[in-house]
Amino acid sequence: MTHMTFSEQVYVLCRKIPRGRVTTYKILAEKLGIKGYQAIGQALRCNPYASDVPCHRVIASNGSIGGFKGKREGKEIDEKVRLLKGESVLVIQGEVDLHQYLYSFS
């Protein structure tokens, strides 16, 4: 765990997100001690570990779904929502209730 690249650190954190919960890009950035919030998304964009890293559990800090696979709208987003619903995370009008599902690595 000493010399991991930025992206790898992102993956490690994402994997810690419990099923049925979500976190935000901001929180991940804070945990990594950086302020390049977009960098988080950039790292997930590649997401070589789709099977291990549930990047769909990472949403924007305002509760909106954010993006998925490089897309900010379209079928990709629809799939992200579907994955969340599959984990009992309700998505109302493209937004998640953070007060209910947010996981901040307590």
Add this chain to the structure above:
DNA sequence: GTTGTGACGGGTC
């Protein structure tokens, strides 16, 4: 809710 600006790491040139 929308729009603009800020911030910063990664990748590319």
Add this chain to the structure above:
DNA sequence: CGACCCGCCACAA
């Protein structure tokens, strides 16, 4: 190496 552009964002106006 150094400078440049881009991005699944955040925040203020």
